[in-house]
Amino acid sequence: MKPTVLELRHLSLRLQGKPLLTDIHLRLHPGRVTVLLGPNGAGKSTLFKCIAGDLAADGGIELFGRPRPLWPRRELARRLAVLPQQSGLQFPFLAREVVAMGRIPHDSRQQQNDHIVEAAMDRARVWHLRDAPYPRLSGGERQRVHFARVLAQLQGEDIPKLLLLDEPTSALDLGQQHLLLQEGRRLAAEGCAVLVIVHDLNLAARYGDHLVLMREGRISCEGGAERVLTPDNVEHHFGYRAQWLQSPQGHRVLV
Template sequence: MTHTKDTAYLNKPLLDIKQLSLTLQRRQLLTDIDLQLHAGQVTVLIGPNGAGKSTLFKCIAGEHSPRGHMLLFGRERALWSRQALARQLAVLPQQSGLQFPFLAQEVVSLGRIPHNSSERENLPIIEQAMQRAQVWHLREAPYPQLSGGEKQRVHFARILAQLTGSEKQRILLLDEPTSALDLGQQHLLLSEAHRLAADGCAVLVIVHDLNLAARYGNQLVLLHNGRIASVGCPEQVLTPANVEQYFGYKAQLLQSPDGHQVLV
């Protein structure tokens, strides 16, 4: 009986979107979006510029109020208090408007606010998060003086700290998290996202690099003109025909030595 219950729990989506549509300033930006995020999966949103990726991301993050249904952890989004939801859902936007002269470690500590935990509890969590994001050596550095990539990694450490707690069900939303990072740091961040998924988190990430999408995505969602054009594993979505039709590029599909799909 216990095994059946556990299986049912794993199969239940942490995010369940049905018939989501959004109109802003008389423009239809999203139409009839159905999407599920499951624990243990990295879902990658891809699509040409203007396809609706960031708009859908902002709907899930709570910045827009679309029509349709959105269940988070089995409950309508509107029924969640901000603090309770922040213990289970963390968002890394493309850019942060943070201008205060905090130290990097103080920025990461902001991720612990929803937990109401003590400084003694927080310190090892903050250190571990900064170690994982490879920014522990920057802990005493003033945040405004950091490079764009360093700031991005500090904020990634902040959401790692935010998602550390007793809650088993968690969602991580990453909007173009690799945009300011060099090649090695891109793979570090996405590997950490995969590690979180392996620990039971549902991860949604927007990337423009289709090879990164193929390498790290369990589920790819291809958007075009505010609709889902294709959804499935990388082999199903990143076909040469889809790449040519939706990105305007004649791609060749190759296999890397470690078995990953590569577009050239």
């Protein structure tokens, strides 16, 4: 059994008397892409924010074998990287300076950081934007620059790591969506645990090793795509009766 990168036990959250999460149990392991799915309001982003440390919930959150509150922030930042849906960054940094922020938790030298930043921007397909002012970039370009930032952040020591991606494909075109999720799979192949929220069920089925389906703040089903994305489950959670078809390339497609 692979070591546990993230373990949630009895995680619950109420805000203003309203239950947002109820008794969540979840484990993430290195080398696997886990996808959070569910209709709007299911609790996906709330759960994501609890794991990222933006919301405090009841229950236990253990990262890399240690309770989350016991992690020094700088030490944890060398293991855990977060890509939220949106960034409020408005200062006129160059794109490469934004990516270089991912190296702040590390003690590596400038020459090594420069090499890592360039490699991360290459992987995110934004090296050509390196000298562009960040505020002038399109929404999709900003998303890819921040993806390069988290890639740069996770480079370093050979230790278990976790990448959290909250709807990372929302501002991207079709080709860029696949490129980003392919990089997520590549990170998992390198030993990272990846947790991603997506709305596209076909992207989830294609790139996710483990799917977690949520409804009304609870996990209602988890497992592989064939177990989770059944026509009955999709209809129950999303109000649409879907069916599986086989693509000419051999991928199963939900329509």
